Amino acid sequence: MLRSGKVVSVLGLGYIGLPTAALLASQGYTVKGMDINEDVVQTVNKGSIHIVEPDLDKVVKSAVTNGKLKAYSEVQFADIYIICVPTPFVKDSEIPTPNIDYVRTAVESIIPHVKEGDLVILESTSPVGTTEMIKNVFERGGIDTSTISIAYCPERVLPGKIMVELVDNDRVIGGINIDSTKAVSQFYKTFVNGEILETDAKTAEMCKLTENSFRDVNIAFANELSVLCDNNGVDVWELIKLANHHPRVNILQPGTGVGGHCIAVDPWFIVSQDPKNSRIIKTAREINDSKPEWVVDKIKATADSMSTKKVACLGLAFKPDIDDLRESPAVRVVESLIEQGYNVFCVEPNINEHEKYNLIDIKKAITEFDVIVLLVKHKEFTSNIILTELENKGALDFCGTFSK
Numbered sequence: 001m002l003r004s005g006k007v008v009s010v011l012g013l014g015y016i017g018l019p020t021a022a023l024l025a026s027q028g029y030t031v032k033g034m035d036i037n038e039d040v041v042q043t044v045n046k047g048s049i050h051i052v053e054p055d056l057d058k059v060v061k062s063a064v065t066n067g068k069l070k071a072y073s074e075v076q077f078a079d080i081y082i083i084c085v086p087t088p089f090v091k092d093s094e095i096p097t098p099n100i101d102y103v104r105t106a107v108e109s110i111i112p113h114v115k116e117g118d119l120v121i122l123e124s125t126s127p128v129g130t131t132e133m134i135k136n137v138f139e140r141g142g143i144d145t146s147t148i149s150i151a152y153c154p155e156r157v158l159p160g161k162i163m164v165e166l167v168d169n170d171r172v173i174g175g176i177n178i179d180s181t182k183a184v185s186q187f188y189k190t191f192v193n194g195e196i197l198e199t200d201a202k203t204a205e206m207c208k209l210t211e212n213s214f215r216d217v218n219i220a221f222a223n224e225l226s227v228l229c230d231n232n233g234v235d236v237w238e239l240i241k242l243a244n245h246h247p248r249v250n251i252l253q254p255g256t257g258v259g260g261h262c263i264a265v266d267p268w269f270i271v272s273q274d275p276k277n278s279r280i281i282k283t284a285r286e287i288n289d290s291k292p293e294w295v296v297d298k299i300k301a302t303a304d305s306m307s308t309k310k311v312a313c314l315g316l317a318f319k320p321d322i323d324d325l326r327e328s329p330a331v332r333v334v335e336s337l338i339e340q341g342y343n344v345f346c347v348e349p350n351i352n353e354h355e356k357y358n359l360i361d362i363k364k365a366i367t368e369f370d371v372i373v374l375l376v377k378h379k380e381f382t383s384n385i386i387l388t389e390l391e392n393k394g395a396l397d398f399c400g401t402f403s404k
């Protein structure tokens, strides 16, 4: 069996790398995690975790205790290298561009260690051509890439379900050549229950970007509908429910916008490479990105008509039932209202305290505020707020909290 005696090095021990390292260790691999952040290395070596993810703590603790997982600040010799470093985008122009410097640096750090027969796998979400770039970096470093396997295997896990989805999701694997694809597929087959789908590197790279662009474009359609409906006095939630009774129509739900570090980011990787031919993807990004401004204008109109500057915003996270505020459209709404002189109080059941925002509980928001704005469909709001409590208030629901 491939896993016996094999050493895996996971570069980048964040939301993706740490669960991957812990899972592989629990499956019998010897795992040497590596991160440039010394705090992360120390935390992992204590058997603890620095991110919020259900069940991860138990797997890391047991893997570290039984010696199968150890973290380092420098790359160690291994047989399989998995790169899970960040691939952020740079917002320095009209079209944000991906920054793959972290990937390049990670690959350069592997060069002194890589040997014949090793596997080098990229899991970071990357623009098309990145896996080929890895091959070129190795060759410039004097490595004969015909003796190693290099492949891209995008990660599709949902935060909150990572430990389950790492095993159960289908995986797309695209190598720089057929031998690389086959060798890396064999490795994933040792711990993945989902289907392993083989292709080439560019198709695998485009596949990951396509999946998130598909979601973004379809959410943009729903968001555009929500504005059109508002202008026409139509309830968008009822409209979508009715339209979805058509056997071949399946419209997604509108909201305050699109946030997080994947759907709001990855489509730009496609657009920046070919802006002229990615018009729908670019327009969808713009529609979703502009939705918070529209939401702010609606809130201001309501507050101004009630001659108040006090607004209670319900929800800060970028999607329901999580604590993650990255790229959150709800945060953009709150920030914009504060900048424009509104006195904003926030209800976020998934966060206990925040250094910047005034947090209050749902009850206080409902009883003490006249302008109540629902920005995120958290379960606490759907289960705890009774619609009649909002009567005679300036209540605005941007996320379908009360739609059935």
Ligand SMILES: NC(=O)c1ccc[n+]([C@@H]2O[C@H](COP(=O)([O-])OP(=O)(O)OC[C@H]3O[C@@H](n4cnc5c(N)ncnc54)[C@H](O)[C@@H]3O)[C@@H](O)[C@H]2O)c1
Pocket: 011, 012, 013, 014, 015, 016, 017, 034, 035, 036, 037, 040, 084, 085, 086, 087, 102, 105, 106, 109, 123, 124, 125, 126, 155, 156, 157, 158, 159, 261, 262
């Ligand atoms: N988080 C998700 O839900 C998710 C889902 C699918 C894909 N992805 C993609 O996976 C990649 C990693 O995302 P993440 O959320 O785990 O990021 P993260 O920021 O949580 O973790 C990345 C880690 O890499 C470390 N790092 C940076 N440069 C390094 C280097 N040269 N060597 C070793 N470590 C280095 C950082 O210190 C950090 O701890 C990104 O491309 C992201 O788009 C993330």
